[in-house]
Amino acid sequence: MRKFAIIGFGCAGYNGAKSLREHAPNVVIDVFDPSRRSPFNPMLSTYHAAGKLPYDAVFPFGSLEEICRALDLNYFSENVLEVTADRTIRTESDLYRNYDGILLATGADAMVPGSLRCSGNRWFTMRTLDDALALRQHLDTNQVRSAAVVGGSMVGIKVAELLHSEGVNVTIVDAASHLFPLAAYESTARFIQRQLENKGLGFRFDAKVTAIDEDGIAFADGSALQADLVCLCIGTRAGTRSFRNSSVQIGHAVVVNSHMETSVPGIYAAGDCCEGINLQTGKTAVIGLWANAAMQGACAGANMAGDHADCPGNILHNITRFFDMDFISLGDITLPGCKHLFDCPEFFVSLVMDGNTLQSVNVVGNYRVSGILKHHLVKQLTGGASTTFTPAQRGLLERNGLPREFIQLIGGSPNDRA
Amino acid sequence: MKYVFVLDESKCVACSACAVACMDQNDIDPLAGDIPFRAAFVDEQGPVEDPKFTFLSIACMHCENAPCMIACPTGCLKKDPETGFTVFDNTNCIGCHSCAMACPFAQPCFNDNSGKMTKCDGCVERVKRGMQPACVKVCPFGALSLVSESEYQELMRTDARKKISYKILD
Amino acid sequence: MTELERLQKAKIPCPETGIEIRHTVCDICTPGPQCGIDAFIKDGKVIKVEGTDGFPTNDGVLCTKGAASRQYIYREDRLKTPMKRAGARGEGRFEPISWEDAMAVCAEELNKVKANHGPEAVTFLCGYSKWFRPWLQRLAYSFGSPNYITESSTCHTAEVMSYTSLFGTYSMPDLRNAKMIMSWGSNGVINSYPMGRAVLAMKAQGGKLVVIDPRRTHLAVKYADLYLQPKIGSDAAIAHAMAKIMIEEERYDKAFVDKYCYGFEKYANYVSHFSLSRAEEISGVPAGDIRKALDMFLETDPSTVLPGNGLTHRINGYNIHRAILSLMALSGRYDRPGTMMPARKTLCESDAGFDSLEHDFYMSRWPQNARPRVGSERFPLWTKLLHDRQGQGMDLIRHMEEGTPYPLKAMVCFGVNDRMYLESPRFLAGLDRMDFVVATDIFHTDVINHADIVLPASTSFERSEVKCYMGQFLYYTRPAISPVHDNKDDVEIITLLANALDLDDDLLRSGYDKTVQHMLSTSGIEDWEAVKNSPLPVRAPNAKRYIPGTQLREGFKTPTGKIELSCSVLEEIGRPDLDPLPIHKSSDDDADPAKYPFVLMSGARIPNAVHSRTHNVPWLRSLRPNPSVDINPADAERLGIKQGDTVRIVSTVSSITVKANISSISNVGDVNMFHGYKEANINSIIPVDHLDPYTGFPGYKQLRCRIEKVEDRP
Numbered sequence A: 001m002r003k004f005a006i007i008g009f010g011c012a013g014y015n016g017a018k019s020l021r022e023h024a025p026n027v028v029i030d031v032f033d034p035s036r037r038s039p040f041n042p043m044l045s046t047y048h049a050a051g052k053l054p055y056d057a058v059f060p061f062g063s064l065e066e067i068c069r070a071l072d073l074n075y076f077s078e079n080v081l082e083v084t085a086d087r088t089i090r091t092e093s094d095l096y097r098n099y100d101g102i103l104l105a106t107g108a109d110a111m112v113p114g115s116l117r118c119s120g121n122r123w124f125t126m127r128t129l130d131d132a133l134a135l136r137q138h139l140d141t142n143q144v145r146s147a148a149v150v151g152g153s154m155v156g157i158k159v160a161e162l163l164h165s166e167g168v169n170v171t172i173v174d175a176a177s178h179l180f181p182l183a184a185y186e187s188t189a190r191f192i193q194r195q196l197e198n199k200g201l202g203f204r205f206d207a208k209v210t211a212i213d214e215d216g217i218a219f220a221d222g223s224a225l226q227a228d229l230v231c232l233c234i235g236t237r238a239g240t241r242s243f244r245n246s247s248v249q250i251g252h253a254v255v256v257n258s259h260m261e262t263s264v265p266g267i268y269a270a271g272d273c274c275e276g277i278n279l280q281t282g283k284t285a286v287i288g289l290w291a292n293a294a295m296q297g298a299c300a301g302a303n304m305a306g307d308h309a310d311c312p313g314n315i316l317h318n319i320t321r322f323f324d325m326d327f328i329s330l331g332d333i334t335l336p337g338c339k340h341l342f343d344c345p346e347f348f349v350s351l352v353m354d355g356n357t358l359q360s361v362n363v364v365g366n367y368r369v370s371g372i373l374k375h376h377l378v379k380q381l382t383g384g385a386s387t388t389f390t391p392a393q394r395g396l397l398e399r400n401g402l403p404r405e406f407i408q409l410i411g412g413s414p415n416d417r418a
Numbered sequence B: 001m002k003y004v005f006v007l008d009e010s011k012c013v014a015c016s017a018c019a020v021a022c023m024d025q026n027d028i029d030p031l032a033g034d035i036p037f038r039a040a041f042v043d044e045q046g047p048v049e050d051p052k053f054t055f056l057s058i059a060c061m062h063c064e065n066a067p068c069m070i071a072c073p074t075g076c077l078k079k080d081p082e083t084g085f086t087v088f089d090n091t092n093c094i095g096c097h098s099c100a101m102a103c104p105f106a107q108p109c110f111n112d113n114s115g116k117m118t119k120c121d122g123c124v125e126r127v128k129r130g131m132q133p134a135c136v137k138v139c140p141f142g143a144l145s146l147v148s149e150s151e152y153q154e155l156m157r158t159d160a161r162k163k164i165s166y167k168i169l170d
Numbered sequence C: 001m002t003e004l005e006r007l008q009k010a011k012i013p014c015p016e017t018g019i020e021i022r023h024t025v026c027d028i029c030t031p032g033p034q035c036g037i038d039a040f041i042k043d044g045k046v047i048k049v050e051g052t053d054g055f056p057t058n059d060g061v062l063c064t065k066g067a068a069s070r071q072y073i074y075r076e077d078r079l080k081t082p083m084k085r086a087g088a089r090g091e092g093r094f095e096p097i098s099w100e101d102a103m104a105v106c107a108e109e110l111n112k113v114k115a116n117h118g119p120e121a122v123t124f125l126c127g128y129s130k131w132f133r134p135w136l137q138r139l140a141y142s143f144g145s146p147n148y149i150t151e152s153s154t155c156h157t158a159e160v161m162s163y164t165s166l167f168g169t170y171s172m173p174d175l176r177n178a179k180m181i182m183s184w185g186s187n188g189v190i191n192s193y194p195m196g197r198a199v200l201a202m203k204a205q206g207g208k209l210v211v212i213d214p215r216r217t218h219l220a221v222k223y224a225d226l227y228l229q230p231k232i233g234s235d236a237a238i239a240h241a242m243a244k245i246m247i248e249e250e251r252y253d254k255a256f257v258d259k260y261c262y263g264f265e266k267y268a269n270y271v272s273h274f275s276l277s278r279a280e281e282i283s284g285v286p287a288g289d290i291r292k293a294l295d296m297f298l299e300t301d302p303s304t305v306l307p308g309n310g311l312t313h314r315i316n317g318y319n320i321h322r323a324i325l326s327l328m329a330l331s332g333r334y335d336r337p338g339t340m341m342p343a344r345k346t347l348c349e350s351d352a353g354f355d356s357l358e359h360d361f362y363m364s365r366w367p368q369n370a371r372p373r374v375g376s377e378r379f380p381l382w383t384k385l386l387h388d389r390q391g392q393g394m395d396l397i398r399h400m401e402e403g404t405p406y407p408l409k410a411m412v413c414f415g416v417n418d419r420m421y422l423e424s425p426r427f428l429a430g431l432d433r434m435d436f437v438v439a440t441d442i443f444h445t446d447v448i449n450h451a452d453i454v455l456p457a458s459t460s461f462e463r464s465e466v467k468c469y470m471g472q473f474l475y476y477t478r479p480a481i482s483p484v485h486d487n488k489d490d491v492e493i494i495t496l497l498a499n500a501l502d503l504d505d506d507l508l509r510s511g512y513d514k515t516v517q518h519m520l521s522t523s524g525i526e527d528w529e530a531v532k533n534s535p536l537p538v539r540a541p542n543a544k545r546y547i548p549g550t551q552l553r554e555g556f557k558t559p560t561g562k563i564e565l566s567c568s569v570l571e572e573i574g575r576p577d578l579d580p581l582p583i584h585k586s587s588d589d590d591a592d593p594a595k596y597p598f599v600l601m602s603g604a605r606i607p608n609a610v611h612s613r614t615h616n617v618p619w620l621r622s623l624r625p626n627p628s629v630d631i632n633p634a635d636a637e638r639l640g641i642k643q644g645d646t647v648r649i650v651s652t653v654s655s656i657t658v659k660a661n662i663s664s665i666s667n668v669g670d671v672n673m674f675h676g677y678k679e680a681n682i683n684s685i686i687p688v689d690h691l692d693p694y695t696g697f698p699g700y701k702q703l704r705c706r707i708e709k710v711e712d713r714p
């Protein structure tokens, strides 16, 4: 009987195991994850910490026992410390095993540069369930009046929202010059910043943090920001430590092809620990998203079972909802082109077109158009730049507030008219 | 039995009876800003002298590998094993709108003040009891139908007329 | 969710949920289809509706409006109790009063007017609703007034006049048996879907469809084998060119014409002036297309025209309609299956396969010596041609303002809508000059605000009524729910009024059940309870299918006994401005085309509305929230107008402000606007005398106007 290992049981690991089981009913599947919890959704950490979601609800696939029973998995609650090219693994308890196939799905950890590590108990990160529980407990047991959130990212903004809702005075600090530096055009970021400033949030940009201590944070220019609490949200680091000896190719994360296979035959990777193909650049990159992890995991699982599944790649995309505002970002905002804006009192859509090709989009306040625009962008990359909207898409976009001329601009064919 | 919603474009006149039936079935309140789970519209393209009109009625396509379901961080969306419809239980919905960005058809709605997702559930309880979905039942021109997957395959093979199902984007 | 909660949420009718189905009919787009409704009832309230399976008109389906029945019957602005005016007329302040007191006031005031000014000074005015009309008409006549006027003054009667002047009786195209249909100004799929379905069924069986319509309608773009887009009001020229070809190329049915038609020579001579090229010049339709349409019409037998109601909404509309009908006579397509067929009306404009006593029910009470009814002198053809003696309401505003030939002093209104009247504010001002106004309505309309006494009426869901259906069906509904408020149905109210006025009319005072059974005593039905208990329409024992050819055999009910290509009644009237022939003439008003370059067409149906009655139904309103005018993309581009921009429609008398809907449903140079909106009442900008001199019908569908872009202030 063939034997497989899934290393890391988050979204990618779960979907990998599920798909593998569906495609190969009779194989042995060993799952390794030190958490002893059922797959957790990191995105729910701030919701749980804010008391908006009960504990059980942060595990979207159900309880560990049920999952293991339904998928017939052997669960090992320990870290895998090493994976070698001959598909042997070594765990914390010095267990050595050889497999026919391995899925690396170790996700990512919150990034904490050594220089910012500090001893005290007033600084936090936000990735794991334990992070959420720790922050919650701190807020429940301490008077927190002010907080600094380092990193104006999607995670940072959610943490800021959570703290703000608890009555904490929040300042967001970032080395970049504006919010969401990887996802938002500067104009979008400034708009969002103004909205948040109106709600009482503070901002400090172009500010390089050099140290975190008991009083708050210190900046490279010698200034300091007093804060009762600091949360570091400056990004993630792919969990690739254990694979260094496996000879799989590693860039920022484990490099995979469109079958989710690494450079070593039989070893696959999925989710935040890997870099798949970015359709817009053609290069590999980490696209750390829940749905992406799910699709990659499912694809890897199928291929491990001997099927031929394809994950042609993805684009950068994100929807974040904070302070009753939706911010949607699609595509690589650094790509060149001509900027267009549709602005009305309820929402705005700002985008970059290179000729007839849509490059990137920012939307604030209109989630309903986001799915169609995203699919258009993807389809254009897979089906050619001449891709036009279907009548259904045009109708839905118009119905959801985009003017005909703008729809025409994004996805009209030369013969069409607005 | 798995089902597919089929719109026969040649018969639809975008009268929106289906949308109204959906509002009646699901107690949708437009005065509160809510919208029905099905929408009909006319699309007009081409030169002014010889315009080309398309009449459509669109609701959830109940996609096979439903992108909304994959995207939902809390597992609100599921496939109903009996009908194949994309159904939901929004108890744990956090209103993140991830499903909306994943959906190629702008279907997930956030209709009431709760901020929780709702959408077309295919009138699953009616269908399970042998009734037609409200929108299918009302259509004065028989443009909308719910067919079993095998009937659907048959239809695609034998009927060259333009039909819309979840393959609409292709 | 528990299983029961799921059932309840899905509104599944079953013992567990306590949801039960009761049958009724939809009366929103009255009177045509009146589709069968399954009302889902829970705790005495309608929680959902569906079409009744097996029902003759709809067989399980509903249109957009009918599907919204629940919100229609529970509209927020329903009248909830009888009221009497507390503030000034138009102010809208009322106090509730009892039904008894309301009736006492009505009786006293109406009898006072009668005593002081004569019974003619009281006008009995009816809006769009049809189901109670014979009763209201009898009430007026028993009271002694000839002034019974309905919305049919603008809706259907002109068609009836056209059919009657040609064929002696109202007629209808037999769509079910036709193999080719020339749909002329009719968008059946939207304005009456059972008719639309009949057209589509004909197509599905391999039939051919020609659509002639200035609007690029659903029917035109989806189903037409050939589409002709004439300039608004040019239709008679097209019909005449077709007639000329038929006559000159001897393709008309000579035997039929010789045997059955009157006035052929005159007519033939007149149409001989309409060459194809002249028709093309007038209509903008390529000559070749006109010929092609005619070829298709003549080469298929049976074939028929399907003339739209809107054809008569032009000031030469009666002639346009007659010109088109003449093609049926010329081609011998009358009283044969699949062509134009004589139509019968059993009750309230619909047919159950037998002749009733309806006409006799009210005409037997006709006030012999009364002064002439409203409009009768101004519109002599109306007066001479029509059997049922309604007044022509389009003369009402003038009559109210001038008080000639005698003053009008009181109004008894049933479902009256001021927005039907041209320069509508003048109608409301007229009401305010009355000594007394009593208004019955389902909803709190603008007219209500101008009444002294207000009486709340019921919807079809709350009442019992008989409705007739083509195919010899008859249906007697039972209330699906009890009255939503302290309202009564219209016939109950008429009965109360008849009693309060102490009219010498025991039959009318006996109420709906007795009177309707009296009118339908010719049906052969003995056991009316059995009819009431039937969940689906039944066939009356005396119902008979019409045998095609009967009319041809028995002769036409025109003065000449023939199909009149030249109207003998008009020949007799002999007024120079009223031509006996169906002449072509411009239907424009005399506004300067340079200042008013667009032609406005109003009133063509949109799927979510019938007149004004559904504008306040949130489900329906949400489908097209803004009153908007359809402008052709080419015109819009020229004027710099974009989708959704605010524009003003300006006529010689007034203007309204609406949103622009850019669509080539409107031809270049035409604009198209739906009516009945409170905030943008299109009829308020149509001059009050923009009327067809033959029928008195308003020129809703042809008026010069200007479109101005309004800069929205940020």
Ligand SMILES: Cc1cc2nc3c(=O)[nH]c(=O)nc-3n(C[C@H](O)[C@H](O)[C@H](O)COP(=O)(O)OP(=O)(O)OC[C@H]3O[C@@H](n4cnc5c(N)ncnc54)[C@H](O)[C@@H]3O)c2cc1C
Pocket: A007, A008, A009, A010, A011, A012, A013, A032, A033, A034, A035, A040, A041, A042, A043, A044, A045, A046, A078, A079, A080, A081, A105, A106, A107, A108, A126, A127, A128, A154, A155, A158, A239, A242, A270, A271, A272, A273, A287, A288, A289, A290, A291, A292, A293, A319, A320, B098
């Ligand atoms: C606050 C926050 C907000 C987010 N918001 C969004 C959002 O709005 N939309 C979106 O799409 N995505 C969002 N994300 C990202 C999304 O949650 C991740 O992309 C996704 O969870 C990745 O899944 P994964 O399975 O790859 O990794 P993880 O969920 O990180 O799972 C990895 C698992 O591997 C285990 N593991 C690690 N190392 C080892 C080892 N050596 N041996 C064994 N087990 C190991 C870990 O314990 C963990 O259980 C957000 C993330 C955070 C933190």
Ligand code: SF4
Pocket: B011, B012, B013, B014, B015, B016, B017, B018, B019, B040, B056, B057, B138, B139, B140, B141, B142, B143, B144
């Ligand atoms: S009811 Fe039927 S015809 Fe009308 S819009 Fe819906 S699908 Fe189209």
Ligand code: SF4
Pocket: B059, B060, B061, B062, B063, B066, B067, B068, B069, B086, B102, B103, B104, B105, B106, B107, B108, B119
């Ligand atoms: S909501 Fe959208 S993605 Fe989900 S099944 Fe329906 S159409 Fe597909």
Ligand code: SF4
Pocket: B071, B072, B073, B074, B075, B076, B077, B092, B093, B094, B095, B096, B097, B098, B099, B100, B108, B116, B117
């Ligand atoms: S909005 Fe609700 S249903 Fe949609 S993805 Fe988020 S949690 Fe799931």
Ligand code: SF4
Pocket: B021, B022, B023, B025, B026, B037, B038, B059, B060, B119, B120, B121, B122, B123, B133, B134, B135, B136
């Ligand atoms: S199936 Fe039911 S819920 Fe879905 S669109 Fe139709 S009526 Fe609405």
